[in-house]
Amino acid sequence: xxxxxxxxxxxxxxxxxxxxxxxxxxxxxxxxxxxxxxxxxxxxxxxxxxxxxxxxxxxxxxxxxxxxxxxxxxxxxxxxxxxxxxxxxxxxxxxxxxxxxxxxxxxxxxxxxxxxxxxxxxxxxxxxxxxxxxxxxxxxxxxxxxxxxxxxxxxxxxxxxxxxxxxxxxxxxxxxxxxxxxxxxxxxxxxxxxxxxxxxxxxxxxxxxxxxxxxxxxxxxxxxx
Amino acid sequence: xxxxxxxxxxxxxxxxxxxxxxxxxxxxxxxxxxxxxxxxxxxxxxxxxxxxxxxxxxxxxxxxxxxxxxxxxxxxxxxxxxxxxxxxxxxxxxxxxxxxxxxxxxxxxxxxxxxxxxxxxxxxxxxxxxxxxxxxxxxxxxxxxxxxxxxxxxxxxxxxxxxxxxxxxxxxxxxxxxxxxxxxxxxxxxxxxxxxxxxxxxxxxxxxxxxxxxxxxxxxxxxxxxxxxxxxxxxxxxxxxxxxxxxxxxxxxxxxxxxxxxxxxxxxxxxxxxxxxxxxxxxxxxxxxxxxxxxxxxxxxxxxxxxxxxxxxxxxxxxxxxxxxxxxxxxxxxxxxxxxxxxxxxxxxxxxxxxxxxxxxxxxxxxxxxxxxxxxxxxxxxxxxxxxxxxxxxxxxxxxxxxxxxxxxxxxxxxxxxxxxxxxxxxxxxxxxxxxxxxxxxxxxxxxxxxxxxxxxxxxxxxxxxxxxxxxxxxxxxxxxxxxxxxxxxxxxxxxxxxxxxxxxxxxxxxxxxxxxxxxxxxxxxxxxxxxxxxxxxxxxxxxxxxxxxxxxxxxxxxxx
Numbered sequence: 001x002x003x004x005x006x007x008x009x010x011x012x013x014x015x016x017x018x019x020x021x022x023x024x025x026x027x028x029x030x031x032x033x034x035x036x037x038x039x040x041x042x043x044x045x046x047x048x049x050x051x052x053x054x055x056x057x058x059x060x061x062x063x064x065x066x067x068x069x070x071x072x073x074x075x076x077x078x079x080x081x082x083x084x085x086x087x088x089x090x091x092x093x094x095x096x097x098x099x100x101x102x103x104x105x106x107x108x109x110x111x112x113x114x115x116x117x118x119x120x121x122x123x124x125x126x127x128x129x130x131x132x133x134x135x136x137x138x139x140x141x142x143x144x145x146x147x148x149x150x151x152x153x154x155x156x157x158x159x160x161x162x163x164x165x166x167x168x169x170x171x172x173x174x175x176x177x178x179x180x181x182x183x184x185x186x187x188x189x190x191x192x193x194x195x196x197x198x199x200x201x202x203x204x205x206x207x208x209x210x211x212x213x214x215x216x217x218x219x220x221x222x223x224x225x
Numbered sequence: 226x227x228x229x230x231x232x233x234x235x236x237x238x239x240x241x242x243x244x245x246x247x248x249x250x251x252x253x254x255x256x257x258x259x260x261x262x263x264x265x266x267x268x269x270x271x272x273x274x275x276x277x278x279x280x281x282x283x284x285x286x287x288x289x290x291x292x293x294x295x296x297x298x299x300x301x302x303x304x305x306x307x308x309x310x311x312x313x314x315x316x317x318x319x320x321x322x323x324x325x326x327x328x329x330x331x332x333x334x335x336x337x338x339x340x341x342x343x344x345x346x347x348x349x350x351x352x353x354x355x356x357x358x359x360x361x362x363x364x365x366x367x368x369x370x371x372x373x374x375x376x377x378x379x380x381x382x383x384x385x386x387x388x389x390x391x392x393x394x395x396x397x398x399x400x401x402x403x404x405x406x407x408x409x410x411x412x413x414x415x416x417x418x419x420x421x422x423x424x425x426x427x428x429x430x431x432x433x434x435x436x437x438x439x440x441x442x443x444x445x446x447x448x449x450x451x452x453x454x455x456x457x458x459x460x461x462x463x464x465x466x467x468x469x470x471x472x473x474x475x476x477x478x479x480x481x482x483x484x485x486x487x488x489x490x491x492x493x494x495x496x497x498x499x500x501x502x503x504x505x506x507x508x509x510x511x512x513x514x515x516x517x518x519x520x521x522x523x524x525x526x527x528x529x530x531x532x533x534x535x536x537x538x539x540x541x542x543x544x545x546x547x548x549x550x551x552x553x554x555x556x557x558x559x560x561x562x563x564x565x566x567x568x569x570x571x572x573x574x575x576x577x578x579x580x581x582x583x584x585x586x587x588x589x590x591x592x593x594x595x596x597x598x599x600x601x602x603x604x605x606x607x608x609x610x611x612x613x614x615x616x617x618x619x620x621x622x623x624x625x626x627x628x629x630x631x632x633x634x635x636x637x638x639x640x641x642x643x644x645x646x647x648x649x650x651x652x653x654x655x656x657x658x659x660x661x662x663x664x665x666x667x668x669x670x671x672x673x674x675x676x677x678x679x680x681x682x683x684x685x686x687x688x689x690x691x692x693x694x695x696x697x698x699x700x701x702x703x704x705x706x707x708x709x710x711x712x713x714x715x716x717x718x719x720x721x722x723x724x725x726x727x728x729x730x731x732x733x734x735x736x737x738x739x740x741x742x743x744x745x746x747x748x749x750x751x752x753x754x755x756x757x758x759x760x761x762x763x764x765x766x767x768x769x770x771x772x773x774x775x776x777x778x779x780x781x782x783x784x785x786x
Contacts, residue, residue: 020290021290024287024291024294026275026276027275027276027277028291028298029298030276031295031298031396032298032302032368033302034274034275035364035367035368035371036360036364036368038403039364039368039407040359040361040363040367041359041360041364043367043412043450044359044425044447044450046412047415047416047419047425048447050412050416051415051416051419051449052425054416055419055420058419058420058421058422058423058424059419059425059426060424060428061424061426061428061431061443061473062424062476063433069434070432070433071435072435072441073433073443073473074422075473075476076441076443076473077472078436078437078439079435079439080436080437082437085437089552093467097441098441099430099441099443100350100442100443100444101350101351102348102350102444102465102466102467102470103348103466104467104470104548104549104580105548105577106549106700106701107548107579107580107674107701108546108548108549108579109535109536109546109548109582110583110679110782110785111675111679114535114580115536124535124540124548125537125540128537128540128542129540139539142541143540143541143542144543144544145534145542145543145545145547146552149535149546149548149549149550150548150549151470151547152467152470152550152551152574152575152576153465153470153471155467155471155472156551156553158551159552160552162543162544193226194477194482195479197229197233198230198479199230199477199481199554199555199558200226200478200554200555200557202552202553206436213436
C-alpha cells in the first residue's frame with residue numbers, strides 16, 4: 001500500500017475530463033457485461049447444478065402430488081370453507097389464496113375499513129362473528145388474532161395452535177371423529193419454533209387437512225375430488 | 226420468546242463482526258485470503274479483460290467518476306433488458322404478465338436496482354420473465370452491492386491515509402468485492418435457502434387442484450437465485466410481490482433469521498474493518514455501540530406498538546397485530562425484520578408496514594430519515610455513521626473550544642462543508658419531493674388506500690425509502706405511475722450518487738491531510754462520552770430535519786387514535 005501511484009486526476013479538468021471518461025469506458029462496459037455473465041448466468045447455473053440434485057423437491061416448489069394431480073404446495077396456503085376441514089386465515093391474495101397475486105390488505109388497526117368492514121370487504125368484526133358462529137364460541141372466548149386477520153403474503157400456510165384448537169370440535173363433529181383423535185392429529189402437524197426460539201408455534205393447515213382425509217372420509221362425503 | 230430472538234440476533238451479529246470485519250479488511254487492503262487459490266486467477270483474468278492496472282490507484286475524483294460510470298452502465302444494461310424482456314424465452318407465460326413494462330417503469334426499475342434501492346413499483350409474479358429476474362436482477366444485486374462495498378472501502382482508506390493523493394482503484398475494489406465477499410457467500414446462502422424450501426425452477430405456473438376441489442395457480446421461478454443475494458448486497462427487492470413474506474421466498478423462521486444475518490453482519494462488521502484500518506479498533510467499536518443502542522430503541526418501540534391485538538369493541542381477540550404478518554414469523558420475527566431492513570437500506574420486508582400501527586410505522590420510517598446510520602447499506606453505511614460522528618465532533622469541538630479532529634484528521638471549514646452538504650442532502654431531497662407529491666393531483670392519485678395522516682406517511686415513506694436506497698414501501702400507495710416512477714428516480718439517484726460523491730470527496734480531502742499523532746490533547750473518539758455525543762447528534766439532526774413532517778404523519782395519526 002505504500003507504493004501507490006497516481007494515475008488519473010488530470011491537472012486541466014475541462015480538457016481532461018472527456019479523455020479520462022473515455023479511458024474508463026472499457027472497464028465500465030466490460031465490467032457490467034462480464035459481471036452480468038458471472039453473477040447473472042454462471043452463479044444461478046452453479047446453484048442449479050449443485051442445488052437441484054441435492055434438494056429436488058424443494059427446487060420444484062415442494063409440490064404435493066396425489067394420484068397424478070397436484071394438490072398444492074406444502075408451503076403455499078389454500079382456502080378452506082367446508083366444516084370438516086381446518087380453515088386457513090383470511091387472505092388478501094386475489095380472491096383468496098391466489099398463488100399469482102401475493103399481497104396483504106395494506107390496512108391497519110387504525111383503519112375503520114379493516115375493523116368494521118366495507119361493501120365487498122369483510123372487516124375483522126365480521127370475520128370474528130363468522131368465526132364464533134362456525135365454531136360455536138361464546139362471546140367471552142377470545143379469538144386468536146390470526147383467525148381474523150389477513151397475512152402479508154395472502155398465502156400463509158399456517159395457523160396458530162390456539163386457532164386450530166378452537167376449530168377441533170367443529171371438525172370432529174363434521175367427520176364423526178373423537179375430539180381427542182383430531183387433537184392428536186393437530187399435534188402432529190404443529191411445528192415448534194425452529195432451534196427452540198425462532199418464530200411461532202404453528203400448524204400447517206393443508207398437511208393437517210390431508211391427514212384428516214386419510215384418517216376419515218368426511219361424513220358429508222362431498223369434499224375432496 | 227420474542228426477546229430471545231432479538232437478543233440472539235444482536236449477539237450473533239456482534240460475535241461475527243470481528244472475524245468478518247478483519248476478513249473484509251484483508252479484501253480491502255489486498256492482503257492474502259483463504260479464497261486466493263480459487264479466486265486469485267479469476268481476479269487477475271478480470272483485470273486483464275478490463276484492461277485495469279490493478280496497482281494503479283485513483284484520486285477521489287477519478288474513483289467517483291468510475292463509480293458513476295459503472296452505475297450508468299448497470300442502468301443502461303438493465304433498462305435495455307427490461308424493455309425487451311417479453312422477447313426473452315421461457316416462463317412465465319405472457320398471460321400472467323399483466324403489468325405492462327412502460328418506459329417509466331423500466332427506467333424506475335433500472336435505476337432502482339442499479340442504485341441498490343430495489344424499490345419495486347411492480348409485482349414480480351405478474352410483470353417479469355424468469356430470465357429477466359436472473360440475468361437482470363440477480364446480477365444487479367451483486368453489482369450494486371459490490372459497488373457500494375467498494376465505495377465504503379475507498380472511504381475507509383481515505384481516512385486512514387497520510388498525505389496521499391489516492392484512495393484506491395474502483396475496478397479492483399469492485400471485482401474483489403464480488404469474488405471474495407458476495408459470490409462465495411451467495412452460493413452457500415442460496416443452497417441453504419433451497420434446503421429450507423426456496424424453489425429454483427423455470428417451470429410453468431403450477432395448476433393445482435385444491436383439497437376442496439378448487440383451482441389454484443401457484444407462481445414458480447428461480448427464486449433461490451435471488452433471495453439470498455438480495456439481502457447480502459443490502460438491496461432487498463424480492464422475487465414476488467409479497468417479498469420476504471412470500472412462503473416461497475422465505476419459507477421458515479430460520480431462512481428469515483439467516484436473511485437478517487446476511488443483511489446486517491457485513492455492514493456491522495465494516496465498523497471493525499474501519500477501526501482496524503484506521504488503526505483505532507476502539508473507535509470502530511464505539512460507533513458500533515451507538516448503532517446497537519439506536520437499533521434497540523427502535524426495536525423496543527416497534528415491538529410495543531405491534532404486540533397488542535387490534536381493538537374491536539364487543540369482540541375479544543388474543544395475540545398481537547397479525548394483520549399483514551405471517552404466522553410462522555409471528556410479531557417477533559416480523560418486527561425484528563422490519564427494524565433490520567429499515568436500518569440497513571434493505572427493502573426485504575416480511576410484513577406489511579401499511580398494516581402497522583402509527584408508532585410501528587414511525588419506528589420503521591425514522592431510521593431511513595436519519596440516513597441509515599445504524600448498520601446502513603453495504604459499504605455506504607460507513608459514510609452515514611462517520612458523517613454523523615464528524616458532526617458530533619464538530620459540535621463537541623465548538624462546545625469545548627478545541628479544534629475538532631477525528632482519528633488524527635482535522636475538521637476544518639472545508640471538511641465540515643462537505644459533511645454539512647452530506648447531512649442536508651437527505652432532507653433537501655425528501656421534503657420537497659413529498660411536498661410536491663402532496664400538492665399535486667398526480668402525487669395524490671397514488672393514495673388509493675389511505676388519505677389523511679396515513680396517506681401523508683405513505684408518500685413521505687416512499688421518498689425516504691428511495692433516498693435512503695432502502696426500497697421498502699407502504700404498499701397502500703399506488704406507486705406505478707409516471708409521477709412516482711420519475712420522482713423516486715430523482716431521490717434514488719441523489720441518495721446513491723450524490724451521497725457517495727460527497728463522501729468520496731471528503732475521503733479524498735482526508736487522505737491528502739497530514740495524519741496527526743494522537744496525543745493527550747486529542748479529541749477522544751472511543752469513549753462512552755463520545756458515543757453519547759454521536760448518539761445525541763444523530764437524534765438531534767434527525768429531529769431538526771424531520772420532526773415537522775413526522776408530526777403531520779405518524780405522530781398526528783397516533784394522537785387521532
